Amino acid sequence: MSKRKEDRQQQILRELAETPTLRIGDMARTHGVSTETIRRDLDELTRRGVLNRTYGGAVRAMNSEPTVTERHQLFTEERERIARDAVHCMREGKIFMIGSGATTVHVARRMASELRDITVITHAFGVATVLSMNPTIRVIVAPGEYCATEGAMTGAQTLQFLSQFTADYTLLGASGIAADGPSEALIDSGTVYRAMIQRAAKSIVVADHSKFDLTYPYHYAGWSGISRLITDQPLPDHLATVLGREKVVVARGHAAPEQQ
Known part of the structure; x- marks a missing residue:
């Protein structure tokens, strides 16, 4: 994972810790990347179990815990x-x-x-x-x-x-x-x-x-x-x-x- 991608994904998780839901369009503007890049980030973070995808955005993974390695x-x-x-x-x-x-x-x-x-x-x-x-x-x-x-x-x-x-x-x-x-x-x-x-x-x-x-x-x-x-x-x-x-x-x- 590139440093820029890692930093962006960690910032997404920080934002999600402070806000119940995030929208793809808002995240793309905040991070200066395409909506497709944000979708790929959210898909990857969902596979890791640290958030849940929704239509057009993401929410916290409330009752799941990623592995200690993740x-x-x-x-x-x-x-x-x-x-x-x-x-x-x-x-x-x-x-x-x-x-x-x-x-x-x-x-x-x-x-x-x-x-x-x-x-x-x-x-x-x-x-x-x-x-x-x-x-x-x-x-x-x-x-x-x-x-x-x-x-x-x-x-x-x-x-x-x-x-x-x-x-x-x-x-x-x-x-x-x-x-x-x-x-x-x-x-x-x-x-x-x-x-x-x-x-x-x-x-x-x-x-x-x-x-x-x-x-x-x-x-x-x-x-x-x-x-x-x-x-x-x-x-x-x-x-x-x-x-x-x-x-x-x-x-x-x-x-x-x-x-x-």
């Missing part, structure tokens, strides 16, 4: 900012539990480059792989039934294994961020997230703005059970009010300082 291609700059902030606020931790997902892999990669002598318990192969690049980090991978679309272990064996550990921090992604809490499109992954929260002193959710006001099948926690939300844009007012009431710290990831 999600790695989206919002990469935003996730890097989130990862930078997440590692900064967890520096005093020694034992971590980390859930599956594209954003948590970004955080794990930064942990591998900046932290030493920590222990991480995870059910996600992507998380384990990037952490293993640092020989001072002890990585413990939970057993269970392998979910290929998420690259992670789930099921009763995973839950039983996690119950043997405690952690300073649990770090989790989310498919949706709504007033009643974070939710997960994959129910089996959501049950693992809930178990991790129960075993940690503090729980952090990392999610970019495209997840705002989306709700998915498995509601794995209320905001009263979450210590911090790290995202990339200001929350809508109604969400900010709810999280403020529950005393959840909301942080926005910041870009790296420019090199002099």
